[in-house]
Amino acid sequence: MASTRTHDTRHDPRPSPDRPVLEVLDLHTYLFTRWGTTRAVDGVSFQLHAGEMLGIVGESGCGKSMLALSLVRLTPEPAARILGGQVLLEGTDLLSLPESRMRKLRGREISMILQDPHQSLNPVFSIGNQMEEAARVHERDVSRPEARRRAVELLKTVHVPAPERRLASYPHELSGGMKQRVVGAMAMTYRPKVLIADEPTTALDVTIQAQYLKLLRELKEQTGVAIILITHDFGVIAEACDRVAVMYAGRIVEQGPVRDIFDRPRHPYTRALLASRPRRDVAMERLAVIEGQPPSLTDLPLGCRFAPRCPYAVDRCREQYPDPYQVSPAHTAWCWRSEEQPWAPR
Amino acid sequence: MRRPRTAPPPPDAGLSELDAGSSRDAPAGPAARAPRWPRPGLRRLVRRWPWLPILIILFVLVIPALFAPLLSPYDPLRGTLADRLLPPAWLDGGTWSHPLGTDKQGRDILTRVIYGARISLIVSSAAILIGAVLGSTLGLLAGYFGGAVDRVVSWLVDTFMSLPIVLLALVVVAVIGPSFVTIITIISVTIWSSFARQVRGETLSVRESDYVARSRVAGASAARILLRHVLPNVTNTLIVLATLQVGVVILEESSLSFIGAGIPRPQPSWGVMVAEGRDQITTAWWLTFFPGLAILVVVLSLNLLGDWLRDFLDPKLRQQE
Numbered sequence: 001m002a003s004t005r006t007h008d009t010r011h012d013p014r015p016s017p018d019r020p021v022l023e024v025l026d027l028h029t030y031l032f033t034r035w036g037t038t039r040a041v042d043g044v045s046f047q048l049h050a051g052e053m054l055g056i057v058g059e060s061g062c063g064k065s066m067l068a069l070s071l072v073r074l075t076p077e078p079a080a081r082i083l084g085g086q087v088l089l090e091g092t093d094l095l096s097l098p099e100s101r102m103r104k105l106r107g108r109e110i111s112m113i114l115q116d117p118h119q120s121l122n123p124v125f126s127i128g129n130q131m132e133e134a135a136r137v138h139e140r141d142v143s144r145p146e147a148r149r150r151a152v153e154l155l156k157t158v159h160v161p162a163p164e165r166r167l168a169s170y171p172h173e174l175s176g177g178m179k180q181r182v183v184g185a186m187a188m189t190y191r192p193k194v195l196i197a198d199e200p201t202t203a204l205d206v207t208i209q210a211q212y213l214k215l216l217r218e219l220k221e222q223t224g225v226a227i228i229l230i231t232h233d234f235g236v237i238a239e240a241c242d243r244v245a246v247m248y249a250g251r252i253v254e255q256g257p258v259r260d261i262f263d264r265p266r267h268p269y270t271r272a273l274l275a276s277r278p279r280r281d282v283a284m285e286r287l288a289v290i291e292g293q294p295p296s297l298t299d300l301p302l303g304c305r306f307a308p309r310c311p312y313a314v315d316r317c318r319e320q321y322p323d324p325y326q327v328s329p330a331h332t333a334w335c336w337r338s339e340e341q342p343w344a345p346r
Numbered sequence: 347m348r349r350p351r352t353a354p355p356p357p358d359a360g361l362s363e364l365d366a367g368s369s370r371d372a373p374a375g376p377a378a379r380a381p382r383w384p385r386p387g388l389r390r391l392v393r394r395w396p397w398l399p400i401l402i403i404l405f406v407l408v409i410p411a412l413f414a415p416l417l418s419p420y421d422p423l424r425g426t427l428a429d430r431l432l433p434p435a436w437l438d439g440g441t442w443s444h445p446l447g448t449d450k451q452g453r454d455i456l457t458r459v460i461y462g463a464r465i466s467l468i469v470s471s472a473a474i475l476i477g478a479v480l481g482s483t484l485g486l487l488a489g490y491f492g493g494a495v496d497r498v499v500s501w502l503v504d505t506f507m508s509l510p511i512v513l514l515a516l517v518v519v520a521v522i523g524p525s526f527v528t529i530i531t532i533i534s535v536t537i538w539s540s541f542a543r544q545v546r547g548e549t550l551s552v553r554e555s556d557y558v559a560r561s562r563v564a565g566a567s568a569a570r571i572l573l574r575h576v577l578p579n580v581t582n583t584l585i586v587l588a589t590l591q592v593g594v595v596i597l598e599e600s601s602l603s604f605i606g607a608g609i610p611r612p613q614p615s616w617g618v619m620v621a622e623g624r625d626q627i628t629t630a631w632w633l634t635f636f637p638g639l640a641i642l643v644v645v646l647s648l649n650l651l652g653d654w655l656r657d658f659l660d661p662k663l664r665q666q667e
Contacts, residue, residue: 072563078493107564114563119556124578133574137566183560 020047021193021226027085029070036298040066042250053220053227055237058247064230068198073102108138111192115199117179121171127182128167134186154185177208196228213240234277246270249295249305256331266333269306312343396654399647407644410463422461422614425452431630447632458614459640465615470595474588476534481541486572489549506539519607529608533595544587548580582659590652593645600641616641
């Protein structure tokens with residue numbers, strides 16, 4: 001069993017057929033506040049291939065959003081600081097670039113969709129105006145008619161009906177789903193290689209959510225963009241993603257293909273999350289809950305961060321952070337008891 | 347058709363809504379025209395216009411200032427001593443050739459009030475232009491960049507807000523003498539801080555908005571974000587503040603002119619006129635009354651217009667309609 005463990009957490013040991021578009025290595029982002037240091041992202045590594053959709057799932061405050069912001073280097077100054085690690089976009093370390101070069105990559109190579117479509121558009125300008133503006137951020141010499149033509153094209157790719165007329169609309173005249181489509185279109189202006197979607201469907205209602213996830217998949221297939229989908233909802237992951245990484249208290253505790261994670265979760269936290277979602281196929285009186293609170297990121301336990309809430313924790317879990325365990329070549333779990341199945345409660 | 351200003355229009359509010367509705371629901375296609383926003387907006391604007399304040403501002407301040415020489419046959423600076431201290435036309439001894447009477451040098455009061463509007467308008471527009479440009483630039487920078495920039499600007503704002511303007515003006519005038527440039531400078535120096543403070547506050551909230559974040563994620567520079575996202579979102583506030591400040595500036599200019607630290611005599615500033623007539627207030631009240639009345643109605647109207655603009659331009663109130 002010891003032979004399947006690798007002690008180097010910096011490298012995903014999974015054999016990769018082609019070079020990943022984005023490779024994150026041992027990323028650390030801490031927040032320095034007057035109440036102490038919050039280890040929001042504390043040693044996260046993952047890879048992302050072209051045309052792949054990676055879901056990052058976790059509770060509120062587990063560091064998902066801070067991870068997303070770290071990737072584009074827009075963490076809130078001056079509280080947050082990226083202390084270590086690498087973010088390799090096709091081999092270039094984004095963290096070592098000067099800000100001026102980083103700015104040229106944002107939107108062009110790596111783009112982002114934010115949570116609330118109602119807030120993502122400037123209320124005082126028409127959609128067309130803002131899309132033309134987006135098209136001219138990196139290419140100043142694009143003419144207005146050309147920018148307009150591109151805007152119409154983009155709106156077509158995200159299935160906005162009557163795109164020519166929509167250009168004259170103001171944000172408040174559109175529905176939430178429509179706005180989020182527009183925001184998606186704007187994020188795709190330069191055909192980025194990586195698109196980070198931070199809870200893009202949370203503010204939408206359920207039927208619109210499904211449509212939007214379908215749209216993201218479509219964009220991925222048509223343009224080969226690699227998508228990082230951040231969510232707290234396993235349902236969204238199941239619907240849209242190829243792979244999933246489960247985050248808890250600033251670290252990835254389990255990652256692998258969506259099917260494997262759903263069928264054979266090897267981390268008690270993943271399993272508890274899966275058990276706590278509402279299901280149609282199992283009759284239940286009440287939803288399962290995970291007892292207790294996530295640890296405060298300013299005062300983390302010494303060993304496994306889930307140990308205080310884990311029904312299977314043993315002494316070792318409380319003393320030492322687990323090494324990664326390869327369940328299969330693509331599936332890794334960071335739990336001392338991953339190899340035992342099923343777990344015996346302590 | 348008059349309605350309370352804040353009430354939403356009823357369903358039958360007329361052509362404007364019909365216009366908007368029909369063009370918006372029109373079938374898609376290359377021929378379908380986008381709704382042209384100025385039309386419904388403009389009609390609503392005209393219907394709810396605060397007419398009285400606007401008329402007062404036009405007829406007491408703007409038109410007299412622009413066309414003073416055409417409106418009056420007299421010289422505001424030179425009088426005929428034979429006609430000194432004539433009362434307004436409708437009183438005993440008054441004459442319609444001097445409708446509002448004359449002062450002790452025989453200068454026509456109406457003429458001087460008309461020329462006074464010119465001074466008020468020049469001083470207020472110049473001071474507000476300087477104050478608004480300076481104040482909002484500093485406010486934008488302070489609000490957007492925060493940190494040391496913010497601390498320095500906020501410190502300056504607090505300092506300038508605590509300066510007693512009258513003392514400042516007296517000192518400056520004592521050193522370099524009263525002139526147009528001096529008073530415009532003094533007033534700009536005292537009003538930029540309110541622009542800076544207001545714009546800084548609004549910038550702080552706009553800076554945190556998602557569309558600014560989105561724009562930053564899209565790779566926009568700070569300058570682009572400030573000009574494209576923050577400034578347009580604080581423009582409404584700037585318009586309202588500038589309108590309200592015109593009243594403040596006219597009042598300040600009059601006060602300073604009254605104590606002799608403003609517009610140098612014999613220029614017919616309203617404040618100067620009130621000061622000059624002060625000694626005769628019991629015997630010739632019209633010397634002080636008419637310029638005072640002009641100050642009162644103009645400042646009041648500007649404040650009412652400013653309040654109305656604030657309601658009208660507030661996107662929250664606008665969306666309810």
